[in-house]
Amino acid sequence: MLSFADLPALTRGILLQSPAAPVAPVQHLLLDSRRVGQPAGTVFFALRGAQHNGHRYLTDLYQRGVRLFVVDREAEIPGGVAAFPQAGFVRVEDSLLALQAIAAQHRRQFRIPVFGITGSNGKTIVKEWLAQLLSPDELICKSPRSYNSQVGVPLSVWELNPTHTLGIFEAGISERGEMERLARVIQPTLGIFTNLGTAHDAGFTSAAEKVGEKMRLFEKVDTLFYCRDHEAVHTAAQQLTDPRRFTWSRNHHYDTNVAVTVAEASADRTVVRVSVAHPVLQEHMLTLPFADEPSLENALHGVAVLLWRQVPAAEIQRRLDRLQPVAMRLEMKQAVNDCYVLDDTYNNDLAGLTLALDVLARQPRRGRRTLILSDVLESGLPSAELYTRVNAQLTVHGVERLIGIGPEISQHQALFGAAEATFFDSTEAFLASFRPDDFRHETILVKGARRYGFERIVAAFQQKIHGTMLEVDLDALVHNLNFYRARLQAGTKLMVMVKAFAYGSGSYEVANLLQFHRADYLAVAYADEGVDLRQHGISLPIMVMNPSPGSFQKLRQYHLEPEIYSFERLQDYLGIAREYPMPAIHLKLDTGMRRLGFAEEDVPALCNVLRENAAYVRVASALTHLAGADEEQHNDFSLQQLAAFQRMTPQVESALGYRIVKHALNSAGILRFPEAHFDMVRLGIGLYGVEASGQQQNALRPVSSLQTTISQIKTLAPGQTVGYGRRGTAADYDRRIATLAIGYADGYDRRFGNGVGEVMIRGQRAPLVGNVCMDMCMVDVTHIPLAQAGDTAIIFGAALPLTELARRIGTIPYELLTNVSERVKRVFFAE
Ligand SMILES: *Cc1c(COP(=O)(O)O)cnc(C)c1O
DSSP: OOGGGHHHHTTTTTTEEEEESSOOOEEEEEEOGGGGOOTTEEEEEOOEEEEEGGGGGGHHHHHHTEEEEEOOGGSSSSTTTGOTOOEEEOOOOOOHHHHHHHHHHHHHHHHEEEEEEEEEOOHHHHHHHHHHHHHOOOOEEEEEEEEESSTTHHHHHTTTOTTTTEEEEEOOOOOTTHHHHHHHHOOSEEEEEOOOOOOGGGSSSSHHHHHHHHGGGGTTSSEEETTOOOOHHHHHHHHHOOOEEEEESSSSOOOSSSSEEEEEOOOOEEEEEEEEOOSSSEEEEESSSSOOOHHHHHHHHHHHHHHHOOHHHHHHHHHHHHHHOOOOOOEEEGGGGGGGEEOSSSOHHHHHHHHHHHHHHHHHOOOOOEEEEEESOOOOOOHHHHHHHHHHHHTTTTEEEEEEEEEEHHHHGOOOOOOOOESSSSSHHHTTTOOOGGGGGEEEEEEGGGGGTTTTHHHHTTTTTTTTTEEHHHHHHHHHHHHHHSOOOTTOOOEOOOHHHTTTTTTHHHHHHHHTOOOOOEEEEEEEHHHHHHHTTOOOOOEEEEOGGHHHHHHHHHTOOOESSSSSHHHHHHHTTSSOOOOOOEEEEEEEOSSSSSSGGHHHHHHHHHHTTTTTTTTTEEEEESSSSTTTGHHHHHHHHHHHHHHHHHHHHHHHHHEEEEEEEHHHHHHHHHEEEEEEOOOOEGGGTTTTTTSSSSGGGOOOEEEEEEEEEEEEEEEOOHHHHHHHGOOSSSSEEEEESSSSSGTTTTHHHHHHHEEEETTTEEEEOOOSSOOEEEEEEETTOOOOTTTEEEBBBBOOOHHHHHTTTOOHHHHHHHHHHHSSEEEEEEE
16 A cells, blocks of 8 residues: 655655645545545646646645645645645656556556557457456456556556456557556556557657557567567567567468468358467367457457467357457437436446446436446455445445446445435346336436346337437547647637537537536527526536527526627617626627628727726627638638738727737638637537548547438339439339438438438448438448348448538538437437
């Protein structure tokens, strides 16, 4: 056990102040100020990133009971250590390095085998499958999900405890120098190099440099496992001084430890023949429960480890049969009675539970927070202690209702102090008494070990919801947010446009995420959109771009800040502001868009009105909007607009006598006019994954994917036509036509009909046939023989980019995104 007094020596830091009272041993390492669990025994590390500075949260954390802090700038402790009389402070050179040093020290206390896993793809799946394959023999500590970064690795390793017999940790890097630091934390004794792809090439000058850097994880391992067919990996592995290599190969039958030949492949499984040279030549047939190449490769790494450990072939087969797909993400699904279900039915260990509860706690409040939880497995703790800890987690994360399922959790029901708790011995018992009406407006985390089959519970919650959905990838959204953020100067604020239902993505879910990630401002088009956000607990400042004259009372009531673009609107506002205090306003200046706003010649008169009414109106900002920010050909015009803006705003400021926030740029402008970010920028379409200037599309991740299902497939004889107006042209061969459960009432544009549009089914494109109908449309799947009713059809998404589809029907991605009708359910997910 580590104590706070050990930290200065371990981190080469300086003790600025000892805690006033003796404190508990260090138990929790905290990096994110929003995730305080039990403050006792928690050490907060004030990390800094491009847009983030942990020192800013010290006061808040202190008020919440945290007493131990590691900082790297004494000057940034608000009020100095004297303002924190009870707390202990250590100042270090670099808080991240200190965190890693502490995790490395923790790791040193365990003399158990530890796998380090790296490579370009498959790290998480290889880790999870290896853990599944070894779980009958070992008590395993592994990284939760894909915690493989400079901060994720130390947090993962910190979870090691004396009951573990094996560690499995993954390491991911994007630049030189990073792996050495991760290796010092993981201290692997065994290694797996999954493969080498092109991911993250940006941080390296060559492929050789990349593989060399990754290989540094294995400099001290006893044995390194890899696939001999990746030549670059093999070459680099030979440079390592010490380690023994244990390789498998499909191409090399001699120069490898395990030779693999595919004997038989069908749609859902692959039979392989493996020859092992060690300790005596043996040959086995093994059946792997998949057919795709990536899964095969990921599983074969695990098979190689089992063969190396000399697990008998029959036992390997038994374990392969039980291999479960890895759910890489936590899905948020719309369910009965306005409930949402967070689906995490894949595993249930303590670390995974904590992560899932974090996600639950971050969801917007729409009613109670409910947890359906199975027995927690493989904790290595005595069960009374385990469920005491689980109960503490529930309290910390604000769970108001618990449904425990399984003999063990039921046996310990007395340990749960949650407001409302019910228990069932089995999933069947729960389902037998399940009544959808017992759940209303709740956010329900369904978290169960695989063997409990909780997917049946999720299905029960979703039974009445139909097939078409818009999947929204919240991680991609955050990625895009950070991409734009990284392009801003330190003090520049970020306003995010969530108008039009957040460009179709679901307004308050997106707004809630933006609030969590500390956007500075939100903007909507109409007052009602703002009211809706407030009613869902959004407290960020909100600008309303087009407030109607009748909406000003509402603005006051919900503290929404109007954009004022004309003298009429200003009078509407003042009419109320002279009687009641009103939220601040945003002045829209028209510099060339000629849509809304005060023209340059209006500014003197505007200044007079503002001066005369200074007692009633406060101006928060002035903005303008560029007419051609995304196109090179309009650069001169854009620069003229910006120049006009810079002539107008000083006049307003001098009339007001105070500084106001100035902003001009939308997503395309942020990238194209870095010199004109001013005090704030307005991010819109870029957040949703479309790079409007078309220059850096690859840097963004697509956020939403519209999907539906095949309702029916028909075979049409030569000469038959499809749909209304007999438009689906006849052919001279048999055609298979799939009817999809989406039409123009869902927002699928009629212009896609008759071969203009394509959808994606089983990884292949299928062209539209005939007209798009109100609730359905038809596609030709003659060339996709496996297509069947119930299959998913992707309308747009990563493989069918919005920009391409928009071009096909002569519109812009904005229209496709915002057209998706509100009757299409939104499903949100994050890793
Ligand atoms: C919608 C909007 C934006 C965002 O534009 P994008 O092109 O989506 O980034 C910015 N400013 C104003 C005034 C807007 O109406």
